[in-house]
Amino acid sequence: MKPTIANDPTGLDPVDEIIAYHDRTKHHPERYARGPGGLDWSTQPNPFRRFDGAPMLRLPLAQRDDTPAAAILFGAGAAPPRPFTLEALGLFFELSLGLSARKEVSGMSWYLRVNPSSGNLHPTEGYAVLPALEWLPGGGGVYHYAPREHGLEQRARRSGDGRVYADGFWVGLTSIPWREAWKYGERAFRYCQHDVGHAVAALRYAAAALGWRVSLAPEWTEAQLARLLGVDRGEDFTGAERETPELLVRVRVNDLVGTAATPAADEPVEWFGRANALSPSHAEWPVIDAAIAVSERRAVIAEQPAARAVWPRPAPPPCTGSAGQLIRQRRSAVDFDGLTSMTRETFLAILDTTLPRGSAPPFDAWPFPPRLHLVLFVHRVTGLEPGLYLWLRAAADEEALRQAFHGVSTWEVPAHLDPTVPLRRLGRGDLREFARALSCQQDIAADGAFSLGMLARFEPVLRACGAGAWRELFWEAGMIGQSLYLAAEAAGVRGTGIGCFFDEGLHRALGLTGHDWQSLYHFTVGNPVEDQRLRTAPPYEPLPRTGYLAPG
Numbered sequence: 295m296k297p298t299i300a301n302d303p304t305g306l307d308p309v310d311e312i313i314a315y316h317d318r319t320k321h322h323p324e325r326y327a328r329g330p331g332g333l334d335w336s337t338q339p340n341p342f343r344r345f346d347g348a349p350m351l352r353l354p355l356a357q358r359d360d361t362p363a364a365a366i367l368f369g370a371g372a373a374p375p376r377p378f379t380l381e382a383l384g385l386f387f388e389l390s391l392g393l394s395a396r397k398e399v400s401g402m403s404w405y406l407r408v409n410p411s412s413g414n415l416h417p418t419e420g421y422a423v424l425p426a427l428e429w430l431p432g433g434g435g436v437y438h439y440a441p442r443e444h445g446l447e448q449r450a451r452r453s454g455d456g457r458v459y460a461d462g463f464w465v466g467l468t469s470i471p472w473r474e475a476w477k478y479g480e481r482a483f484r485y486c487q488h489d490v491g492h493a494v495a496a497l498r499y500a501a502a503a504l505g506w507r508v509s510l511a512p513e514w515t516e517a518q519l520a521r522l523l524g525v526d527r528g529e530d531f532t533g534a535e536r537e538t539p540e541l542l543v544r545v546r547v548n549d550l551v552g553t554a555a556t557p558a559a560d561e562p563v564e565w566f567g568r569a570n571a572l573s574p575s576h577a578e579w580p581v582i583d584a585a586i587a588v589s590e591r592r593a594v595i596a597e598q599p600a601a602r603a604v605w606p607r608p609a610p611p612p613c614t615g616s617a618g619q620l621i622r623q624r625r626s627a628v629d630f631d632g633l634t635s636m637t638r639e640t641f642l643a644i645l646d647t648t649l650p651r652g653s654a655p656p657f658d659a660w661p662f663p664p665r666l667h668l669v670l671f672v673h674r675v676t677g678l679e680p681g682l683y684l685w686l687r688a689a690a691d692e693e694a695l696r697q698a699f700h701g702v703s704t705w706e707v708p709a710h711l712d713p714t715v716p717l718r719r720l721g722r723g724d725l726r727e728f729a730r731a732l733s734c735q736q737d738i739a740a741d742g743a744f745s746l747g748m749l750a751r752f753e754p755v756l757r758a759c760g761a762g763a764w765r766e767l768f769w770e771a772g773m774i775g776q777s778l779y780l781a782a783e784a785a786g787v788r789g790t791g792i793g794c795f796f797d798e799g800l801h802r803a804l805g806l807t808g809h810d811w812q813s814l815y816h817f818t819v820g821n822p823v824e825d826q827r828l829r830t831a832p833p834y835e836p837l838p839r840t841g842y843l844a845p846g
């Protein structure tokens with residue numbers, strides 16, 4: 295029987311179903327979304343998927359940092375494209391989905407990665423679909439990226455190897471929802487989608503450091519993607535957690551050659567390897583299974599593209615280091631000092647990186663119109679009164695938001711601000727307690743310079759584009775989060791994604807009713823306080839790195 299979410303079993307419209315999932319996975323102060331009620335450490339999922347029996351190509355680790363200045367990550371120019379070599383491919387994965395550090399405390403240790411993840415559980419898996427290249431010993435095919443080994447496990451050899459994707463390659467992302475559900479229960483599928491968005495932006499930023507380009511390929515349905523990546527091969531996942539196909543991006547390594555040949559999902563291939571089991575047993579979360587099924591992208595329904603506002607040239611946050619350094623140093627703040635202010639210029643430069651520009655990462659990879667805006671709680675920004683603000687990422691939505699915010703009577707451009715800057719003041723006041731309470735009582739929402747909620751145009755998008763667009767909204771939120779993480783690092787401060795928040799608390803404060811607008815993700819930025827008990831070690835052993843290892 296098809297799993298359903300809504301209590302009313304007649305309501306089987308996928309859009310109704312995904313809205314029902316969205317509603318039932320809201321946290322409320324008096325009732326959190328249904329979770330496991332405690333952590334079962336005996337089933338803690340392995341954060342590293344491997345395919346036993348698949349040949350592994352170890353990628354080289356960068357020996358020195360020769361990446362360009364970090365400002366190129368924010369649209370200030372572009373690096374000359376690197377030739378497509380094994381070293382360049384290694385750097386691309388190192389700077390997107392690779393490990394960034396090993397943390398140690400009292401005999402325990404864990405890895406951090408370039409891409410963040412809710413609870414550091416890392417549900418996102420990455421695959422490269424590579425053409426035949428002379429430095430690729432296994433030939434063209436499908437490769438799973440193994441971050442701990444910094445290697446590519448060859449899942450498939452494509453027999454149509456004469457087919458060369460002349461200008462680059464493809465990266466597919468999948469989710470293993472169980473990794474998140476183990477800790478977060480029903481709300482976990484939201485976090486999987488945030489993490490996919492972070493990973494897409496991480497891919498785009500890594501490509502920018504190499505002078506490459508990335509674009510999302512929305513024409514792929516999930517069934518085609520599952521086929522291409524081999525995650526529909528039940529026989530290779532016996533006893534192992536299945537992967538949900540999410541999206542495919544195209545990576546262009548040079549602009550000289552014409553359009554890329556699209557890999558064909560139905561090309562005959564030879565498959566290798568069997569997925570490892572990540573936990574010895576699992577709790578069932580049928581509501582997540584249903585959410586996966588109803589939000590499957592079966593076809594792409596084109597939305598009337600919103601008129602893309604032409605934003606002024608980007609104003610990157612002041613930063614001195616290299617792109618590689620900035621990408622590797624990204625961390626989540628676990629605590630802020632509750633004291634330090636930032637200047638209005640820094641604040642605006644950080645927000646500026648979230649604007650969708652056709653010429654700046656990460657949103658030059660994004661094929662959809664911008665659908666999310668930032669509701670800001672400004673605590674400590676010199677030259678800006680504390681209070682409630684709105685950062686409009688699509689100017690065309692201003693009037694609709696103004697009409698929808700029944701609880702807001704002020705709508706003004708802050709004094710002495712360039713009128714082209716899309717910041718509006720909605721109210722003055724000390725919002726530290728409100729922000730803390732809204733973010734499940736987390737101090738990080740109050741103790742930084744500012745925090746925010748990301749508000750998405752919601753039901754109208756789902757009705758126009760189908761239930762699959764629910765995932766896209768979360769991907770966009772994750773991409774905004776990744777741009778905030780990097781912009782904060784560039785400005786000498788630090789950010790943290792906040793997945794635990796009370797959805798309706800923000801809606802009520804703004805006077806929003808219904809599902810036209812929904813808050814999808816929160817974020818905070820400030821001056822971090824390090825946890826002195828933790829030791830930080832490099833993530834990779836200095837091993838002889840490259841080589842093609844046959845299985846066994």
Ligand SMILES: Cc1cc2nc3c(=O)[nH]c(=O)nc-3n(C[C@H](O)[C@H](O)[C@H](O)COP(=O)(O)O)c2cc1C
Nearest residue numbers: 406407410411412413414488625626791792793794
């Ligand atoms: C979608 C998402 C939600 C998150 N939610 C929270 C949160 O509610 N509270 C928090 O302290 N950290 C949160 N984080 C930060 C993660 O805990 C952090 O990314 C993870 O521990 C890995 O650490 P790193 O970001 O330093 O690599 C979130 C991160 C993501 C990507």
